Amino acid sequence: MAGLNNLDMRNFNNIRVYLFVAFFIGILLLVTACVLFQQEIISNESTSIGLWTRCMDIGSGIISFSFGCLCFLFFLNVKTLQDLKSVKTKNKTVLWMLANGMALLMIPATGWYYLFRAMRGDYLPSADSIGIPIAIQSHTVLLFLLPLNVFVLLSLMRSSLPAPMFQPKPCLKGKNKLELWFWDIVFGVLLALAVVVLILLVIDGDHIMIVLMMGFIYLLLSLRAGKVNYQRKIVSEK
Secondary structure, three states, X not given: OHHHHHHHHHHHHEHHHHHHHHHHHHHHHHHHHHHHHHHHHHHOOHHHHHHHHHHHHHHHHHHHHHHXXXXXXXXXXXXXXXXXHHOEOOOXXXXXXXXXXXXXXXXXXXXXXXXXXXXXXXXOOOOOOOHHHHHHHHHHHHHHHHHHHHHHHHHHOOOOOOOEOOOOOOOOOHHHXXXXXXXXXXXXXXXXXXXXHHHHHHHHOOHHHHHHHHHHHHHHHHHHHHHHHHHHHHHHHO
């Protein structure tokens, strides 16, 4: 009986199970929306199409989010909540390449976003070409590369990587304490904004951008871990 209880607790603590459930809920929403959307097109009752497309977007957004989480968990070899304590970041070179790679992938992600909605019939035939927003957002991404690299390089200075992702902050005094507080505020604000954007992307069903935003959250957590680990080494050397 004790063995069964332990098995049940391990299954309950397995976070991959919850993501699989979310994945199938998203598939259910997506399939239901597709069927109802097709029925609306056949019956030419266009007044309700907006509702079904919204269900389709949310369903596909949940699928992308849960799929992205599963990929990260398998990549980091995380099965339970306890495993999160042993997660380590990558080195500085990998994080720099990850930041730029994800930023460049935002260009095809933007193209897919508008192309998918154009194929679904979201835009009227008389509307402007989807090439206009794709071109504008692609140029914005290229301009975003400069401040992104400046921020990443500044974050990698006085940083020790690879490092445990979630470790307690050391007891600091003076300028080291102020420095860590400053970076905590910076990363805290950016992480809060990233989470809000991620939720909006899931609701909007922006398939590729959801995974990329999760990658940026991982990047921010890794950069913060490097700062904490650097300060911990300073304390241990004294």
